[in-house]
Amino acid sequence: MKQISFVQRSRGRHWVGDGFPVRSIFSYNDLAEQMSPFLLLDHAGPADFEPTSRRLGVGRHPHRGFETVTIVYAGEVEHRDSTGAGGSIGPGDVQWMTAGRGIVHEEYHGSDYARRGGPFEMLQLWVNLPAKDKRVAPGYQGITAAQIPRVELPEAAGTVRVIAGELQGVAGPARSYSPMNLWDLRLVAGKPVRLTVPAGHTTALFVLKGALRVDGSDTVVGEAELAVLEREGDTLQIEAVEDTTLLLLGGEPLDEPVVGQGPFVMNTQAEIRQAFLDYQSGQLGRP
Numbered sequence: 446m447k448q449i450s451f452v453q454r455s456r457g458r459h460w461v462g463d464g465f466p467v468r469s470i471f472s473y474n475d476l477a478e479q480m481s482p483f484l485l486l487d488h489a490g491p492a493d494f495e496p497t498s499r500r501l502g503v504g505r506h507p508h509r510g511f512e513t514v515t516i517v518y519a520g521e522v523e524h525r526d527s528t529g530a531g532g533s534i535g536p537g538d539v540q541w542m543t544a545g546r547g548i549v550h551e552e553y554h555g556s557d558y559a560r561r562g563g564p565f566e567m568l569q570l571w572v573n574l575p576a577k578d579k580r581v582a583p584g585y586q587g588i589t590a591a592q593i594p595r596v597e598l599p600e601a602a603g604t605v606r607v608i609a610g611e612l613q614g615v616a617g618p619a620r621s622y623s624p625m626n627l628w629d630l631r632l633v634a635g636k637p638v639r640l641t642v643p644a645g646h647t648t649a650l651f652v653l654k655g656a657l658r659v660d661g662s663d664t665v666v667g668e669a670e671l672a673v674l675e676r677e678g679d680t681l682q683i684e685a686v687e688d689t690t691l692l693l694l695g696g697e698p699l700d701e702p703v704v705g706q707g708p709f710v711m712n713t714q715a716e717i718r719q720a721f722l723d724y725q726s727g728q729l730g731r732p
Contacts, residue, residue, distance in 0.1 A: 446660050447648060447678045453671040455488070464501035464554050465489040470651065470671050473705050479673060480647055481698040482573045482623050484511055484710055488653070488669055490566035491519065494554070497562065502553030507729050508544035509720045510579045510710040512572040515540040516608070516629065516692070518653065520565035521555025527730035530585035537590025539608055541619050545574070545581040547720070547729035566653070568692060576701050576712050578622045592618050602636035605629070610695065612640070625696035632657065632685035644679040648695045655689025
């Protein structure tokens with residue numbers, strides 16, 4: 446049975462651009478080894494925005510060496526990138542962008558959402574690419590809520606949306622470069638849930654709303670907290686203290702050097718220097 450290794454808590458809120466009030470939960474600067482293959486988790490919101498005609502968000506900026514996964518819980522996000530891909534995602538939708546050898550993109554509130562305003566909440570997860578895949582062609586997966594299969598848990602304990610990986614023979618639509626599970630769970634209070642996950646993988650639970658216990662522990666994991674579990678064992682038992690929304694992150698550790706600076710994450714300092722040179726010369730993001 447998997448046990449809690451530690452609980453990671455947000456260190457406060459800051460703005461990313463003018464559209465995303467973010468709580469940074471972890472990054473490769475502090476938990477690169479413990480969270481591999483995951484590099485960063487930002488929780489934007491929950492917040493309310495007034496109706497506006499302004500474009501709120503983040504303008505054009507580069508990435509290289511990893512993937513960004515954006516999950517919208519409330520509001521809308523519009524994406525455009527240097528490959529020509531893009532679109533608008535709303536509640537329940539997922540944007541999975543592979544930066545690979547280099548991409549330049551922008552992220553703003555959806556125009557329809559901006560005009561009407563209202564609640565806004567999303568998660569952005571950075572997923573590292575294995576060294577052999579860091580120079581792959583950039584790509585974009587726009588995954589709608591309707592494309593994400595839902596698994597009903599036994600005893601009416603809740604539901605799981607399988608974004609990536611597999612649960613009970615149900616596979617998620619997202620394609621990844623290393624083995625991983627990304628599950629969006631809604632749990633009913635007071636009903637134990639047992640899940641099987643790969644032994645040896647990184648496994649963590651991020652609570653967006655509510656609270657839960659892991660394997661009968663006295664530790665209550667609450668809103669905007671991340672429970673990082675021991676890698677030993679393949680069984681996870683959790684119980685919601687109150688009705689809870691959470692995201693399960695699970696992935697095979699890459700066991701490779703992580704060298705990052707801002708929007709670039711590679712394996713060596715030389716590769717980081719090259720990324721900056723390529724961006725400054727206008728080469729990054731070209732076909």
